[in-house]
Amino acid sequence: MPANPTPANRAAAVHPNPWTLPPPPMYLPYIPTNNILCLSGGKDSTAMALLAYHQHFPNLRFLAFESEWEHPQARITLDWIAERTGLPVERLTPVRGFNYYLIDHPVHRRTDPPGSPPHRHGYGWPSMPTRWCTRLKVNTLNQYARQVPYSVRWVGITADEVARWGKPDPDESTCVKWHPLALAGIEAKTTLDICNHFNAPLAQHYKHYPRLSCFCCPLASLATHRTTRRLYPELWNTILDLDSRVTQHPSAFSHGHTAADLDRIFAVADRQHLLWGQDA
Numbered sequence: 001m002p003a004n005p006t007p008a009n010r011a012a013a014v015h016p017n018p019w020t021l022p023p024p025p026m027y028l029p030y031i032p033t034n035n036i037l038c039l040s041g042g043k044d045s046t047a048m049a050l051l052a053y054h055q056h057f058p059n060l061r062f063l064a065f066e067s068e069w070e071h072p073q074a075r076i077t078l079d080w081i082a083e084r085t086g087l088p089v090e091r092l093t094p095v096r097g098f099n100y101y102l103i104d105h106p107v108h109r110r111t112d113p114p115g116s117p118p119h120r121h122g123y124g125w126p127s128m129p130t131r132w133c134t135r136l137k138v139n140t141l142n143q144y145a146r147q148v149p150y151s152v153r154w155v156g157i158t159a160d161e162v163a164r165w166g167k168p169d170p171d172e173s174t175c176v177k178w179h180p181l182a183l184a185g186i187e188a189k190t191t192l193d194i195c196n197h198f199n200a201p202l203a204q205h206y207k208h209y210p211r212l213s214c215f216c217c218p219l220a221s222l223a224t225h226r227t228t229r230r231l232y233p234e235l236w237n238t239i240l241d242l243d244s245r246v247t248q249h250p251s252a253f254s255h256g257h258t259a260a261d262l263d264r265i266f267a268v269a270d271r272q273h274l275l276w277g278q279d280a
């Protein structure tokens with residue numbers, strides 16, 4: 001197989017592959033849809049991009065959001081996709097990164113009179129009920145898609161995640177979403193097989209992590225944090241630094257612990273060879 005096949009030889013390079021995505025919807029006959037594929041660098045959206053590319057769907061645009069919290073593996077995968085397909089991955093960088101919203105963004109109470117000083121600075125770490133990070137990301141991607149005529153925004157949700165479909169999305173009316181993996185019946189357990197089929201550089205990552213998320217995602221498991229501390233000490237130091245600067249928000253970093261607490265706990269566990277979940 002050529003390391004970097006051109007569009008002309010790409011079909012011959014990887015067939016046969018047993019997975020087929022349904023064709024995207026069209027607005028009107030003869031008007032080509034602009035297919036915007038939102039990529040995270042993780043296995044689900046990478047599988048979606050590779051299948052779409054190898055099925056020759058027209059007008060594919062690869063899009064990724066840059067928040068400052070990407071795991072280094074995300075950049076590796078996105079660069080590989082661009083090289084493998086010959087299609088650029090456009091990076092959307094917001095005016096303010098997630099560090100700003102975590103620490104510095106002025107926050108007002110709804111009941112505060114106009115012009116009053118901020119109640120505090122920084123949203124603090126995201127939690128399940130307050131995933132401000134996800135909303136900022138989705139809003140930015142939707143805003144981009146709305147500016148592209150006849151666009152459909154592809155989302156790499158798998159068939160076993162369809163429960164997420166039911167969530168109301170205020171942007172749905174103006175940004176058509178397309179969920180080809182779920183429609184094709186492809187489940188999360190299969191997407192890594194698809195990535196491996198195309199030799200995407202993700203196998204090692206998923207040996208250590210259950211998913212590819214932001215390196216400092218406070219919703220990640222303790223085992224995931226411990227893995228980051230062990231495999232990426234420089235990222236763990238960044239987490240410690242960020243958490244030490246979240247001074248005006250009451251919630252701790254993750255699972256009720258500060259990052260410094262977790263650092264001490266993991267250090268003791270490592271010294272005593274106590275396993276805190278199978279994270280490696």
Ligand code: SF4
Nearest residue numbers: 126133134213214217
């Ligand atoms: S991975 Fe975690 S921190 Fe990153 S956007 Fe998702 S919920 Fe937020």
